[in-house]
Amino acid sequence: xxxxxxxxxxxxxxxxxxxxxxxxxxxxxxxxxxxxxxxxxxxxxxxxxxxxxxxxxxxxxxxxxxxxxxxxxxxxxxxxxxxxxxxxxxxxxxxxxxxxxxxxxxxxxxxxxxxxxxxxxxxxxxxxxxxxxxxxxxxxxxxxxxxxxxxxxxxxxxxxxxxxxxxxxxxxxxxxxxxxxxxxxxxxxxxxxxxxxxxxxxxxxxxxxxxxxxxxxxxxxxxxxxxxxxxxxxxxxxxxxxxxxxxxxxxxxxxxxxxxxxxxxxxxxxxxxxxxxxxxxxxxxxxxxxxxxxxxxxxxxxxxxxxxxxxxxxxxxxxxxxxxxxxxxxxxxxxxxxxxxxxxxxxxxxxxxxxxxxxxxxxxxxxxxxxxxxxxxxxxxxxxxxxxxxxxxxxxxxxxxxxxxxxxxxxxxxxxxxxxxxxxxxxxxxxxxxxxxxxxxxxxxxxxxxxxxxxxxxxxxxxxxxxxxxxxxxxxxxxxxxxxxx
Amino acid sequence: xxxxxxxxxxxxxxxxxxxxxxxxxxxxxxxxxxxxxxxxxxxxxxxxxxxxxxxxxxxxxxxxxxxxxxxxxxxxxxxxxxxxxxxxxxxxxxxxxxxxxxxxxxxxxxxxxxxxxxxxxxxxxxxxxxxxxxxxxxxxxxxxxxxxxxxxxxxxxxxxxxxxxxxxxxxxxxxxxxxxxxxxxxxxxxxxxxxxxxxxxxxxxxxxxxxxxxxxxxxxxxxxxxxxxxxxxxxxxxxxxxxxxxxxxxxxxxxxxxxxxxxxxxxxxxxxxxxxxxxxxxxxxxxxxxxxxxxxxxxxxxxxxxxxxxxxxxxxx
Numbered sequence: 126x127x128x129x130x131x132x133x134x135x136x137x138x139x140x141x142x143x144x145x146x147x148x149x150x151x152x153x154x155x156x157x158x159x160x161x162x163x164x165x166x167x168x169x170x171x172x173x174x175x176x177x178x179x180x181x182x183x184x185x186x187x188x189x190x191x192x193x194x195x196x197x198x199x200x201x202x203x204x205x206x207x208x209x210x211x212x213x214x215x216x217x218x219x220x221x222x223x224x225x226x227x228x229x230x231x232x233x234x235x236x237x238x239x240x241x242x243x244x245x246x247x248x249x250x251x252x253x254x255x256x257x258x259x260x261x262x263x264x265x266x267x268x269x270x271x272x273x274x275x276x277x278x279x280x281x282x283x284x285x286x287x288x289x290x291x292x293x294x295x296x297x298x299x300x301x302x303x304x305x306x307x308x309x310x311x312x313x314x315x316x317x318x319x320x321x322x323x324x325x326x327x328x329x330x331x332x333x334x335x336x337x338x339x340x341x342x343x344x345x346x347x348x349x350x351x352x353x354x355x356x357x358x359x360x361x362x363x364x365x366x367x368x369x370x371x372x373x374x375x376x377x378x379x380x381x382x383x384x385x386x387x388x389x390x391x392x393x394x395x396x397x398x399x400x401x402x403x404x405x406x407x408x409x410x411x412x413x414x415x416x417x418x419x420x421x422x423x424x425x426x427x428x429x430x431x432x433x434x435x436x437x438x439x440x441x442x443x444x445x446x447x448x449x450x451x452x453x454x455x456x457x458x459x460x461x462x463x464x465x466x467x468x469x470x471x472x473x474x475x476x477x478x479x480x481x482x483x484x485x486x487x488x489x490x491x492x493x494x495x496x497x498x499x500x501x502x503x504x505x506x507x508x509x510x511x512x513x514x515x516x517x518x519x520x521x522x523x524x525x526x527x528x529x530x531x532x533x534x535x536x537x538x539x540x541x542x543x544x545x546x547x548x549x550x551x552x553x554x555x556x557x558x559x560x561x562x563x564x565x566x567x568x569x570x571x572x573x574x575x576x577x578x579x580x581x582x583x584x585x586x587x588x589x590x591x592x593x594x595x596x597x598x599x600x601x602x603x604x605x606x607x608x609x610x611x
Numbered sequence: 612x613x614x615x616x617x618x619x620x621x622x623x624x625x626x627x628x629x630x631x632x633x634x635x636x637x638x639x640x641x642x643x644x645x646x647x648x649x650x651x652x653x654x655x656x657x658x659x660x661x662x663x664x665x666x667x668x669x670x671x672x673x674x675x676x677x678x679x680x681x682x683x684x685x686x687x688x689x690x691x692x693x694x695x696x697x698x699x700x701x702x703x704x705x706x707x708x709x710x711x712x713x714x715x716x717x718x719x720x721x722x723x724x725x726x727x728x729x730x731x732x733x734x735x736x737x738x739x740x741x742x743x744x745x746x747x748x749x750x751x752x753x754x755x756x757x758x759x760x761x762x763x764x765x766x767x768x769x770x771x772x773x774x775x776x777x778x779x780x781x782x783x784x785x786x787x788x789x790x791x792x793x794x795x796x797x798x799x800x801x802x803x804x805x806x807x808x809x810x811x812x813x814x815x816x817x818x819x820x821x822x823x824x825x826x827x828x829x830x831x832x833x834x835x836x837x838x839x840x841x842x843x844x845x846x847x848x849x850x851x852x853x854x855x856x857x858x859x860x861x862x863x864x865x866x867x868x869x870x871x872x873x874x875x876x877x878x879x880x881x882x883x884x885x886x887x888x889x890x891x892x893x894x895x896x897x898x899x900x901x902x903x904x905x906x907x908x909x910x911x912x913x914x915x916x917x918x919x920x921x922x923x924x925x926x927x928x
Contacts, residue, residue, distance in 0.1 A: 189712075190704070190719045364705050373707035383708045388615050390923065399614045401764060401918040402864035 136167060136175065136559045137552075145547040146292050147561060148213060159214050159609060166324055167211075167559060175554055178320045179210050185319065191312050193367045193597065206309055207602030210554045212317060213564060213584040214328075220580060220608045223286065223294055226478030227568060228576045229468060231282055234301065234455050235572060236471040238278035242268045242451065252470050253463050257487075260538055261460065262508040263302070263453025265416060267423055271440050273449045274347045275573075280447040281340070281411075282570040283307065283583075286478070288549035295479045297565065299464070301456040302448065303413050306603075307569045308371035310583045311336060311378075313605040329610040331580040336569065337378030340411075343573030344379075347445040348408045355408035358382045358398065360389070362414050362430045372413050386414070391434030394441040409445045416450050458507040458541045459485055482544055486537040495542040496533065499526045502542045504533070517593070519545055548593055553586055553604070563587045565595050566606065581606035612764045614919040616709050620765050621914075623702035624772030627718070630695035631749040632780045633663055637682060637692070638742035639811050643804060644675060662780075662787045665690045679738065680730045692745065696722050711759040714752065721748035764863050767856040771914065774849040774856070778907050781846055782900045784812060785836060795830035795892050806832060813844040833896060834888035846903060847883040853910065854880045860918070868921055872913035879906045 133140045133154075142154055149160040156164045167175070183205060186192070192203040215223075240247050241258055248255040258264055283304030285297040314333055318325055341357070348355030361372035363385045376383035388398050389407065397404040412419065418428040423436040438444045454460060462483040465476040484491040484502070495502060499518050506514035516529045533540050548563040555562070568582030584606045585595035595601040640659055644652055656678045660667060665688060667673075668681040683692045700722040707715055724744060733741045753773075760766050788809045799806050806827050810816040813836055822839070823831045839845040854876040861869035883903075891899045 187723070188716055188720055190707075190715060364701075369704075370707075373704075376708035377712075382613060384613065385615070388613050399923070400864075401612050401614055401617050401860065402866050403921075404923065 134168060136172075136557070139558045139560050140552070141561070143550075144290060145563070146288050146290055146549040148288075148549055148551040148564070159216050162328065163212070163214070163324060175210065176557055179554055182208055182210060182316050182320050185316050186312070189312070191309075191370055193370065206597060207586075207588060208313060208316065209562075209586050209588075209602055209604040210320065211552050211559070212321075212605045212607045213551050213566075214607045214609065215566075215581070217331075217609050217611045219294070220331075222477065223568065224578050224580075226294075226296075226476070227282075227284060227570050227578055229472065229474060229477050230284070230296070230299075230464065231279065231570050231572050231576060233468040233471045234299065234464070235276065235278050237467045238449070238452060238455055239273070239276045240471075241454065242278075243270060247467070247470055250470075252466055253460070257457075257459060257463075257538075258454060261454045261457045263416065263451065263457060265451030265454075267436060268449070268451040272442065274349070274442075274445045277347060277447075277572060278449040279452050279455075280343050280347065280572050282572070283567045284570065286566045286568065287481075287546060288566070289546055292549075293479070294566070295481055296464075297481055298458075299456050299461060300567075301452045303415060304567075304569070305368045305371055305413075306567060306583045306585075306597075307336065307579075308374040309603050310569065310579065310581065310606070311374075313583075313603060314581075317605040325607075328607060330607040331610060333579045333581055336579045337375070339571050339577045339579070340375070341379040341381070343571040343577070344381075344409050344411050344447055346573040347447055349442060349445065352408045356382075356398075356406060357409040357411065358384045358389075358407050360384055360386065360410050360412040360414055362418070366413075368413065375411075381411070386428075386430045386432050389432040389435075391432055391438045394434070394438045394443055396432065396435065396438045396444045407444060409447065411447050416453065419446075419450065453508075458483070458505050459487075459538065460507075462541065481546060484542040486533055486540045486542065491542075492533065492537055496530055499530065501545060503545050504529050504540055504542045507539055507541060517545065546593075548587070548595070551584070551586070551604070553588070555588075555590075560590065562590070563593050563595070564604075580608035612709075614921075616706050616765065617768045618915075618919050619702045619706045620709065620768045621772040623699050623706070623718075624769040625776040626695045626699035626702065627749050627752060628773045628776040629690070629780070630692050630699065631746055632776075633682065633690075633692045633695065634742040634745035634749075635814065636663065636784075636812055637679065638739060638746070639808055641675070641679065641738050641742075643808050646804060658787045662784045663690060664783070676730075676734060679734065684728075684730050693725050696725050696745070706765075709765055711755070713755045713759045717748070717752045717755050721745070721752065724748065764860055767860045767863075770852055770856045771860075774852040775907055775911060777844065778846050778849045778853070779904060781813060781836060781844060781849075782904050784809070785833065786897055786900050789829065789833065789896050791897070793829050795833070796828060799827040799829065803827070810836075815842060815844055818842050830888055830892060833892065837891070837900075838883060838886055838888060840884075850876070850880050850883050850903075857910075857914070864918070866917060868917040872910060872917045875906065875910050875913055879903070879910070 142150055142152065149157060149164065151157055186205040186208060192205050237247065247253050248258060279301045281304065283300045283306060285300060286294045287297050288294050310333065344357050345355060359372055359376045359381055361369060361383055363369065373383055382398070384398055390397055390399070396407045398407050414430050417425045419431040420433060420435040421428045421431055422433050439446055462480065462485055465480055468474060468476045484495050486492045486495060500521065502518045504516040516525060548565055550561040551564045552559045553562040564584050564586050566582055566584055569579050571577045584604050586602045586604055587593055587595045588600055588602045636659060640655065647655065652675070653673055656673055663682065665682060668677055670677065681688055685691050686694065688694060700718050703710060703715055703718045728741055756766070756769060807816055810819050810832060815836060819832065819835050822835060835842065835845065837846045840847055842848055857873050857876050861873055
């Protein structure tokens with residue numbers, strides 16, 4: 126990876142090009158066409174003006190209370206989610222491929238989930254190993270044979286994509302349980318429209334504002350058919366959850382009731398909420414509570430976040446859940462490796478968006494290779510998310526590698542390995558200058574009567590120079606994502 | 612509306628009213644202080660603590676700086692002005708999807724403003740400006756609420772919280788000012804400032820003068836602050852408001868359990884509607900105010916029994 130010594134004018138003086146794909150500059154250091162207008166604008170802006178706009182944006186987040194909670198030693202701090210001023214731009218053509226690929230993928234995954242909780246044809250045919258499914262941490266035997274409305278298991282997805290050196294978008298993770306972050310996508314756009322109004326309107330950016338209505342109509346499509354005017358609620362773990370802002374935000378956008386478990390009760394397999402007028406029946410839950418905590422009678426008995434008897438009401442078809450219980454099985458990082466095969470099995474098509482190459486460590490040959498090459502690979506625990514439980518080989522110490530070697534040998538099923546990937550980079554506004562930072566992309570997909578994908582998504586940014594970790598829990602930020610009409 | 616939401620809106624509103632009341636009292640105190648001698652000042656601080664239900668500061672000091680800090684900022688004081696605003700914001704956060712964005716942003720902004728304030732700067736500069744910010748912040752919130760939120764059930768619970776808080780606060784304030792040996796019908800000549808202070812604590816001085824002229828008499832002050840039907844800080848005005856809001860809630864929920872709470876508020880309202888000040892002071896102002904407070908507590912409990920913590924057995928069987 127040789128560095129190209131292109132000298133850029135201010136505010137790009139600290140910018141450089143390395144081997145990773147750069148969203149704004151090609152490998153020769155020339156500005157890509159769709160970034161030209163913003164590049165020009167950045168050169169023209171008087172010094173200090175970007176700083177002013179960044180401050181205006183930060184203040185806007187603070188005043189709107191768009192924050193997440195950090196738990197410290199003795200006090201809780203509310204922080205704003207770091208917001209980068211410069212938009213990430215995706216062309217209409219690139220988006221077209223992403224959209225087709227995600228639609229194909231979510232369709233196949235829903236068919237797969239239906240199959241493994243009913244006949245298990247794909248297991249009988251040996252396409253996916255049976256023991257892989259049954260040993261999965263998120264497999265829920267309670268879901269066996271339960272009819273799920275419209276066979277929609279995963280209604281709301283936030284898939285993580287990255288762009289690799291070649292410029293190709295590949296799938297990193299599917300996030301099929303309770304994906305979060307969509308409120309930041311919407312809030313970032315709101316702020317962007319205040320901060321760069323003219324640039325925004327000149328660019329011809331596709332709108333994402335209808336996400337709330339689309340989500341509502343997806344949820345409505347899941348309601349029990351006999352219920353004429355279904356009551357839909359959003360179930361939140363409550364105000365101490367780090368994503369609470371998002372829960373309240375979405376409830377308000379959709380005009381549905383935000384509930385916590387303590388407001389709900391099940392009687393005769395029917396779900397009610399406690400209102401000032403008495404008990405009111407509930408038909409659909411958009412739940413932002415994990416499987417384990419949904420029903421203390423069926424899952425973790427110590428959960429106070431859920432509703433006793435909810436699983437029975439669900440099984441009786443009296444209430445719908447989005448997402449269904451047990452969808453995490455397809456989110457397992459070892460099952461992920463089979464998604465291209467799953468797509469071929471159910472749809473007879475090749476995957477439009479590729480996976481990251483993944484080594485399965487319960488396979489002896491693959492494991493031997495991985496253990497011999499730990500310093501070049503990334504090892505991930507199959508059931509973790511948020512950047513936890515990972516070994517990043519090139520940045521690891523010998524002791525850490527030894528630790529992972531022991532853990533892998535003790536429980537090979539629990540780990541997968543992938544090559545170290547250079548995420549693409551995009552210009553970000555850092556300390557008064559524009560510098561490159563690594564980014565990923567999380568589009569939000571809704572699967573109901575139809576598939577609907579908000580054009581764009583949340584672009585997460587690894588704010589530390591050189592870092593590849595974009596997770597908000599580990600110092601990541603985000604920026605607005607523009608999908609162009611053209 | 613969810614019971615939890617009604618509960619939270621009610622408390623959000625109570626905390627904001629409490630914060631505004633505290634700001635008003637402190638502002639006035641610091642203003643009056645300029646003309647008081649040390650003994651009178653200490654007595655006044657003591658009375659202020661009682662009327663705000665705040666215990667004396669744990670350090671035992673009673674100087675004005677300590678007192679102002681204790682009542683305004685001290686986080687260990689659950690009833691300090693800053694604690695009240697933090698609680699109001701926390702409640703608002705719990706019902707963010709129910710209140711309008713404008714309401715949320717105002718209560719959030721107010722809480723950021725008081726959180727960043729420091730006693731030293733305020734004390735050396737102009738304390739008045741700070742307390743004015745709080746008062747105006749709360750008034751602005753009320754105005755925003757009235758013009759951006761549906762005047763439905765949630766709004767009624769907000770009115771209920773404010774009115775109940777106001778009745779209780781005014782009753783306590785009156786009790787601390789009207790000492791037993793007072794001669795109700797004598798025009799006030801001594802401690803003139805104290806009586807003006809009482810009226811101003813309820814933003815009532817100008818309104819009082821319009822009705823009775825600037826001649827101050829204890830019975831008239833009591834009459835004005837208890838029985839005036841038109842002044843928003845009088846007890847009667849708030850009781851009317853409570854009764855009206857409770858009827859509106861009962862109507863919109865068609866809740867059969869509402870009967871008891873509406874009976875209580877109707878009865879209290881009638882007492883005030885037909886009360887006369889000479890009868891009230893004749894049989895003891897303190898006794899009367901105690902009764903009003905006790906009935907307000909009953910109303911509070913009855914609201915909870917009717918709308919929020921009602922037993923569910925009868926509903927599902």
